[in-house]
Amino acid sequence: MTSTAERSSGRRTPLTRERVLRTAIELADASGIDAFTMRRLAERLDVEVMSLYYHLPNKEAIFDGVVESVFAEIDQRVGGFEVPETDAGWKTSLRERILGAREVMLEHPWVPGILEGRTQLGLLRARYVDSVIGTLRSGGLSYDLIHHAMHALGSRMFGFSQELVSDDDDGDGDIPEQLAETLPHLVGMLAVVRHDDPSSTLGWCDDQFEFEFGLDLILDGLERLARSDGESFPRTAS
Template sequence: MNKPADGTRRTPLSRERVLRAAVAFADAEGTDALSMRRLAQELGVVPMALYKHVANKDELLDGMVDLVVGEIGPPGEGGWQHVVRERILSARRTLRGHPWVARVVESRPAPTPALLGYLDSMAGLFRAGGFSVDLTHHAMHAMGSRLLGFSQELFDDTAAPPDPEVLAQLARAYPHIAELAGSAEHDAGSAVGGCDDQAEFEFALDLLLDGLERLRAGGRR
């Protein structure tokens, strides 16, 4: 590779360097703005130079997902429920540092190698904790995307409160939904401790883990 005009030696392009630059770009501007041309500009190379390392944007996105999933820490020690819970919360912290990852994971036609490795390790934690193959199968389905620390919500609690007149119309047709939509937060005595995204996630996670433990302890096969 030629030297830049100032005579300094340019860092050689590699697949890892391309992927890390793409992750940094997506963190700042999102994946919709990401293209091979924009990424090449960020790296100071011509677009064709990228194709030696990634074939297209789909392969680029897969590699970006694998890079982020690789940042999730290894399992800790303790009972299966504690270990699974802490690993999932570690995944959640990692993915929240890269807000675009959840949407990209959901959009990919098949799991990437690093994602498969992570899911395999999670299944292994259930098996090591005394789960049968069948119960592990059910657990993985029940947990779904929560294994990676995110879930698809029914309601957008970040939206502005609806207009009172719209809310009144909504209440007449869908009284219970309107009751939820008109509530800025749960009652102070709510079991989930307020309508907070992290609290809601951990509340649902603990419900699932407690239910799975009852099945495991009961000898469910």
């Protein structure tokens, strides 16, 4: 809403695209993306809804802009998207880059949900992907191996793991008792699964330990393949 100083001076903070996007992020951080509406955003900015359309034509454009803003945060967090031509410690460099991206995702836990619906990369997101490819390339990996690596990393390169299934309303992953005999191994696993660090979690099975466990498996495998010069790596079309 308009501040006391602004009311007393008769001046308002100018409405800009950057201010709209920054406020959209603040609103989603506070209430979650499911509660986000153009009307609530306009109320937070103390403007009419139609004023938003001058800067961003619709809700999808706001989401596209928000994604770019978040990747600008990642850019700052990881020290930029530039990568060296050669890097003997590429695995550590890539691990730190991806975990830096995850830090930003944990600050905005609703972002993975809208990322999955973005069909276009956007410049900053594309530059981040380019930096991941460049880091792998700096370690001497072939573009063929890198292409397969990108498929293996999937959403993990952005700092989150795409869930195989959604959690239930209770968030405990329980399987109905009548299915226990049909699904003995799944039930057995869920009986011992525990995720006790909610501050590090972006999904039911995406806490920090699970994320780093999966990331390290992929990076260790890529390192092994890179050291073998691809001799045992099948080059097949994907």
